[in-house]
Amino acid sequence: MTATIATAIPASAAAHTVSPKARLAGRIVSGVVVALLLLDSLSKLAQVQEVVDASVALGIPTGQVPVIGAILLACIALYVVPRTSILGAVFLTSYFGGAVMLNNMMNEKPLFSTVLSAAYVGVFVWLGLWLRDGRVRAIVASIIGR
Template identity: 40%
Template structure:
């Protein structure tokens, strides 16, 4: 059996797709972190609806965590650490949406969609990750 990591993903097209997926995730997470740093009223209102209260200090703390983890993900030498940290953050978001009974496909699973894009983009653009997590045919 040959690894797909050895045959397909080292192409320029795969790397470009990986960069696009990663770029979309980075832009979204930086925006998400930035609106929490301000924090916009929609942030504190949403936090209150989710049971965390409309605490601006907590919103800013979450914004800092989001931005720092995203920056770690965007820098190639620390991208795997950043991906692990962002995955944990997204898991907390999923758990929060499950707890309050948010709609499944639009809200609750959004963190899963973002996580798949995050890891998929990283897998396509990072040869070391492909060798660590090979897919077999």
């Protein structure tokens, strides 16, 4: 049996409409996040020397840097398309989890300034989506019991 996202969203999703101001704020937050992530992704794909050097210092093989950039670009593409934005946010969250693990467990970087920087971006990914998408509000409301 397969279920689509549309059937997985609570029927009360219509009650979670998004005001124009919240939608605009969500688009701004999401736009800033997407711009920063695009810069990161494209610099990995272009194999900018500073980015490759920083990745190698973290233990990532040189040949894997463009692969990571391509994966990030695919996640961004899913995030910006409204129909797949929730899936994109889940994938971006997973991507950031890998970054936290790499910085923390393998390289013992400072917690708040380096390790959690990916987690901070993940919070903004979901904040932007929550502000602009009533489906996310409905899902959150069903989880917290509202």
